[in-house]
Amino acid sequence: MYPSRFKYESPKSIEEAIALLDAAKGDAKILAGGQSLVPMLKLRFAFPEQLVDINNIPGLNHITFDADGTLHIGALVRHEELEFSKEIAAKQPTIAAAAPLVADPIVRTRGTFVGSVCHADPQGDWAATMIALGGHVVVQGPKGKRTIEMKDFVLGPYANALNYNEIAIEAVIPAPKGVARGGYLKLERRVGDFATASVAVALDMDGNRVLRAGMALAGVGGKTIDANEEASYLVGKELTEATISHVADLVAAKAEPKTDHRGSSEYKRQIVRTFVKRILLAQSTQKAA
Amino acid sequence: MSSLFEEVQTQPNADIPVRRVTINVNGEDRSANIEPRLLLADLLRQGLKLTGTHKGCDTTSCGACTVLFDGRPVKSCTMLAVQADGHNVQTVEGLATPSELHPIQEGFKQEHGLQCGFCTPGMMLAAKALLERNPNPTEDDVRWALSGNLCRCTGYQNIVKAVLWAADKMRAESI
Numbered sequence A: 001m002y003p004s005r006f007k008y009e010s011p012k013s014i015e016e017a018i019a020l021l022d023a024a025k026g027d028a029k030i031l032a033g034g035q036s037l038v039p040m041l042k043l044r045f046a047f048p049e050q051l052v053d054i055n056n057i058p059g060l061n062h063i064t065f066d067a068d069g070t071l072h073i074g075a076l077v078r079h080e081e082l083e084f085s086k087e088i089a090a091k092q093p094t095i096a097a098a099a100p101l102v103a104d105p106i107v108r109t110r111g112t113f114v115g116s117v118c119h120a121d122p123q124g125d126w127a128a129t130m131i132a133l134g135g136h137v138v139v140q141g142p143k144g145k146r147t148i149e150m151k152d153f154v155l156g157p158y159a160n161a162l163n164y165n166e167i168a169i170e171a172v173i174p175a176p177k178g179v180a181r182g183g184y185l186k187l188e189r190r191v192g193d194f195a196t197a198s199v200a201v202a203l204d205m206d207g208n209r210v211l212r213a214g215m216a217l218a219g220v221g222g223k224t225i226d227a228n229e230e231a232s233y234l235v236g237k238e239l240t241e242a243t244i245s246h247v248a249d250l251v252a253a254k255a256e257p258k259t260d261h262r263g264s265s266e267y268k269r270q271i272v273r274t275f276v277k278r279i280l281l282a283q284s285t286q287k288a289a
Numbered sequence B: 001m002s003s004l005f006e007e008v009q010t011q012p013n014a015d016i017p018v019r020r021v022t023i024n025v026n027g028e029d030r031s032a033n034i035e036p037r038l039l040l041a042d043l044l045r046q047g048l049k050l051t052g053t054h055k056g057c058d059t060t061s062c063g064a065c066t067v068l069f070d071g072r073p074v075k076s077c078t079m080l081a082v083q084a085d086g087h088n089v090q091t092v093e094g095l096a097t098p099s100e101l102h103p104i105q106e107g108f109k110q111e112h113g114l115q116c117g118f119c120t121p122g123m124m125l126a127a128k129a130l131l132e133r134n135p136n137p138t139e140d141d142v143r144w145a146l147s148g149n150l151c152r153c154t155g156y157q158n159i160v161k162a163v164l165w166a167a168d169k170m171r172a173e174s175i
Helices: A016-023 A037-042 A078-083 A084-093 A093-101 A113-120 A124-134 A228-234 A239-252 A265-283 B040-047 B103-110 B120-133 B139-146 B158-175
Strands: A007-009 A029-030 A051-052 A063-067 A073-076 A134-143 A144-149 A154-156 A167-173 A179-189 A199-204 A207-219 B019-025 B028-034 B066-069 B074-075 B088-090
Touching: A016 A029, A016 A134, A016 A228, A016 B066, A029 A037, A051 A113, A063 A084, A063 A179, A073 A113, A078 A093, A078 A113, A084 A093, A093 A124, A093 A179, A093 A199, A093 B066, A113 A124, A113 A134, A113 A167, A124 A167, A124 A179, A124 A207, A179 A265, A207 A228, A207 A239, A228 A239, A239 A265, B028 B040, B040 B158, B066 B120, B074 B120, B103 B120, B103 B158, B120 B139, B120 B158, B139 B158
Parallel strands: A007 A051, A029 A051, B019 B088
Antiparallel strands: A063 A073, A073 A167, A134 A144, A134 A167, A179 A199, A199 A207, B019 B028, B066 B074, B066 B088
């Protein structure tokens, strides 16, 4: 399969890339990892006049923690860099749990975190993770930088809040209030398939007491399901069997699963309930750091 | 003129963008004028006649087209050839030396790690990337690393054995 014909540019700076996007007036697409864009080009779901390849722009592949614990993920950080990062493993359990479950190991060498967030696939692992973590996206355009909260970033399936002349340059995860805990579970029929259901849980904890709770779901609705309001039930409470069971019911009720070849809607809702419980039970038995 | 028929364009099409790229393939610099929409897999197979890289699904699922891009495995059907400009690509043709099979190839031979052989080039390059990062993998590590490569014949059992065989051999050789 061949993509339709396009012009290709590989700028060396963000400013140059923005100028190209600006000049193309919406007929250009940004190419980062390409693991979603190239298949869409080949299927001719996407047929831009121009591709702006950002892979040769330096300074976009950082995974850095500020002194207060705020995490920055640059636009060219590949999934596998998060999967193999010792710092992520030590400090950001939700991302550490999700990274090995994104697509398959070979796609993870190329695909990027920020690109996946921008692609805004309702099944996307990272959009759900970002919602649960209360993250935001830093974007840069001709007029400079601005910040878009993750909950406002995805407008619908495959639609994000970027203007045609803006580039998402990094994703930012705010510093945890206490100790960052959490997890990510995904049910898939085989590696690389779309999720039957997946659950992202991000907690800030003080001992066994929850200071902040965020949850989001993928694969169980036409969009990423934001269950942060339901998760906030846990705030100020300890993780006990009763509170875990209650919040799992709340979050499962928030899912909007449809019956399809991956399972019935009841089955998928039950998966969500089970995954929320499993992740939370694992946190409550962990010793405080 | 070397051929009896050669079609020539009446006028060059200025709308077709063409880029000159130089890609190091299996240790050798190869230059070509290509359209940016050319996929890396097609450059290798049709342009450079390196048909060891197989195209299976053409939809980023099967991993038969896996090559090493600057040492890391990529699905070459899901990457533009123009993106490889100035980079190193290793295909299955780059594994063996004229006199000797690579230990991974030997492992596939010893453990009968292939039946039809279609997935094998991708399997071997994904395995090479694993062993470079983790010379002493467990069976689980191998299965995990190969989970982006599909095989419809073997049931994977002998592929996993082949990679473990190669890991043993490569460790023994490095001591």
